Amino acid sequence: MRTEARVLLGLGTFFAIMDAVYWFWSKEDAGGVMIIAGTLLCFLPGLYYFWWSRRMRPRPEDDPHAEPAQGAGVVGTFPGTSIWPFTLGMASFVMVLALVFGVWLVVPGVALMFWAVVGATGESRRGGQH
Amino acid sequence: MTEVLERPAPAGGHGHEEHGPTGILKWLTTTDHKVIGLSYTVTAVVMMVIGGAFAEIIRGQLSSPNGTLVSLAQYNELFTMHGSVMIYLFAGPFAFGALANIIVPIQIGAPDMAFPRLNALSYWLYLTGSITMLSGFFVAGGAANFGWVAYAPLSSSVATPGSGADLWIGGLLLTGFSAIFTGVNLCATVFYLRAPGMTMFRMPIFTWNLLVTAILILLAFPVLTAGLIMLYADRHFGTHIFSVAGGGVPVLWQNIFWFWGHPEVYILALPFFGMVTEIIAVFSKKPVFGYKGMIFATLTIGALSLGVWAHHMFTTGTVLLPFFSIMSLLIAVPTGIKMFNWIGTMWRGQIWFSTAMLMAIGFLITFLVGGLTGIYLASPPLDFFTHDTYFVVAHFHSVVMALVLGAMGGLYYWGPKITGYLLNERIGKIQFWFLFIGTQVFTLPMYLLGLRGMPRRMAIYPQHPSWQYLNDWATVGALMIGVSTILFVVNIVYSWKRYPAGDNPWDGHTLEWFTSSPPPHHNFYRLPPIRSERPTWDYNHPEHRALEHGHHEPAVDGSVK
The missing domain is CATH 1.10.287 (Helix Hairpins)
Incomplete structure (x- = not known):
């Protein structure tokens, strides 16, 4: 979960810095607002994952030494066919x-x-x- | 010692398609990512053929200065719909809907996409969106004719009153939502459905690239959808967002469109980068050179892609030239790292020149040409000189034809996994040479045409000897590409159920080669232990299995290589 969070937070941080530079340099509204939206879109799930990654034990898919058997059991509900x-x-x-x-x-x-x-x-x- | 353990059937066990509907009802009701992905693949290839047919008509018209093959109005519709079909209905959906849908869940050891019904909805929105956009040809006034970028005020209700333009907008709304849903699905699948031991830094490069693509889709496509709604409101509800008459700003459309449009370029390109990375590694019998460098290069491209949109607008005089120039030039750095890594992967490998590998090498060369000319265009003084000339057309056709080469490589590489049967290699190689040489014969004259001043989007041009023969060469190249497409169809018909592939015809590295061809419902009966980014290779070649990153096998004398 930690790497997932870092990917999103890393992208979000880059967008935030880029937006600050762009905004103060260009004074152009449309692009500045759209990059802010992009920043938030990365921070929102990124912070959620980060919050969880500090509270949960690593999942089998986060454990480099996990055996296939550790993933046994119900993965989720997958519908069969659906109209x-x-x-x-x-x-x-x-x-x-x-x-x-x-x-x-x-x-x-x-x-x-x-x-x-x-x-x-x-x-x-x-x-x-x- | 490696040992394979049974992984019990996931998901409460219901939904086995063996007992489900068959025939057309199966197609309508399926939620299996492989069937949906195959539907995407077939639809996208059909769109490529339709868009390609438009291209051949365009090139036929331009083969003589005063071409009379189509009228001027029809020409406008044709180049608009050629661009729209190729970008919106072929390249994008093929990149993140077709092979990605089939391969990503299998590569990470997942039973399906995270939201199978949403996945099916994505396909239906894509199909109906395609039908909506193309149906513009059958309404009074014809299809959209304002270029695939729909610049204001050309796209206003005054300049383009017909319903073809509205169908274009409607079709894009549907395919846009389809892309957004696919982006959500890919992110959730990669984040939540990986097999035990499949850490993020063990995911195949193809899956990594699709993850970054999915994030870019979520960043970019909502902007386009919002822009389209504004455009529709301008056309029909009397708003003046993009029209000067009511106090609007036409350039705002360009800002919104390219804020989607430039990330879209990477949304199209990154999946194909991933495909050729897989192909080059497998057919060189080597792990990917610079695996982590490749991932960071992909993430860097994703990060920079949000700050380059206005390099399409340098000549509008309303954008901050140095910022967008610097950001655009910076993209060359991660792309160069990738190029270096692809060559590094091949370096001293045992290269098997299969059709897929040839397509991947053809991709590298063609993409290099397109990428380097992109660096020229990122420089405003050069862009002022070449903007809206055939130089730009040649640049992006080098890039997208490289993607077509990558797509063909992907189909030859993963086709056997999807269908269970190989394609004929001899026909494949002939197809490759037609496609590769045709692409160069098609694009290189267009660079020269652009430098000699020929503007894009014109149906007739002055009698000018140096324009005439270059246009003729471009038409010859386009015809060669057409022949290669016909050869591809011939190959599918000829090889139909002729060459059984087996589970692992290429001695592949990643998990999709561990399961059967085609994979069973929910993909796996068993999984190998995952200890590197090449689990299938490690299992099949325990004597050459991968070590941790940064570790090397000791040499015979005990020293570390």
Whole structure:
């Protein structure tokens, strides 16, 4: 976990220094704001990982001497097949087509999206299809 | 002694596709990263063929000064959609959606991507986004015609009123979200699903590069999406963010676009850097030279990439030239380190000139040309001279054609792992020479054209003998690249289920060569102990297994080499 944190914090620190130089040198707003956003995007998860890395024991994947057996057991929940990503994708497609072909397409788009989100959530609760 | 232990099936065990749906329903409902990755690969290659066909028409038009193959309006649509299809729909999704999706989880010993359903959604957004963008050709007014960069005010509703432009924006919104979701997925997979012993500094370079790519996606793509929403609002909701008439700033679009666009260049390039690193190491029978140096070079490229965007805007007169020039020139340092490391990996290796290796070497040479001309363009005085000429076109075509060579190398290298069958090496090598020589014949005349003043994006040009023959050469090169693409398709058809690959045809280094070809559902039945960045090699060659970084095997006389 420590290396992950260092990667993000390192990038964030570089962006912060770069932004300070850029801001005071150029006085240009758009770029300065966008680099600040980039800095925060690195610090937010980076600090979270750093905080955790000091509180948890190293995971098997952080241990250079770990044996494969140490990773045995449940890795996570992986759904089998699911129709909901396709449904959600088609709903997004319809929503984007509404930008071009008329606002009325938002109605079926939102309906389809609602159906897909409800379906995907229900599937997660049941643990996926077997 | 090395010993392989069974790793029990992960994930509560459900979701075995052997009992799942088949045929089209399997394709629609799959959450398996390998099937999704294969869908990405096929879609991206189809997009490459479509974009390539546009390129051939463009080159046909330019083969004579007053070409009549297409009208001026059609030419504008063609170069816009050629660039858009190649960058948004081929290079990017191929880089981080196709091979990455299949290979990264296997390389780190994971059963799947961290969020399989999000992964599937990414693919559907990519596919529908591609359809949306291309459907512009079928609406009144034709497809988008403002260049793939959509500069304001060309992209305003006054200059480009048609719905082709809106379909372009909509398609990009969908593919943009697809990229963001893939970025989230890749980060989470690399951070949370590595096998025991697979520390960050044992991950293969390809996976490292994809991690940095994913971080760059998360930094860059939301900016583009926000910009597109602003552009749409300008076109339809009466805002004036990018139009001078209402107090807006057209150059702001360029700032937003390139704040995404330049990291995007590295988002496209880094995965292919990773591919050729793997290929060169395996086919030189050596570990990667300077493994940690390679990783720090990748991270440095990622860090610098956020501070170089305005080198595309030197001639606007609104940007801080020294800052962007220095930052852009600095990129040459980590890239040079990589180049040095690739050569160092080959140095004194037992090089096997397979098709994949030839493609990787072709990548190095072509990328060197594109990279070095990039250094010229990072210098404002030279950029003022060559901006918006064919010199710039030649520069980025050297770079992206190098990426195509890398992509082909990746397909020849990992194709057997994905399908279980090798491609024909003889056809592959003929394809390589057409692609490699064609690329040089295509790009080198365009550099000269640029230096002689030919502007980009023009459908007809004055009768000028030195422009004419250079354009003819570029067209010949483009045709050779077209032949190489046809040879690739021929090779797939010819080699279809003809040459069984076995699990490890190249004596590979990384975990994907430890499992079967194609890998089973959830990828592994067993895992080797991971003690270096080459676990499969260590397992297959225990007498030559890797030592800790910085340690060397003692020589026969007991001294340390």
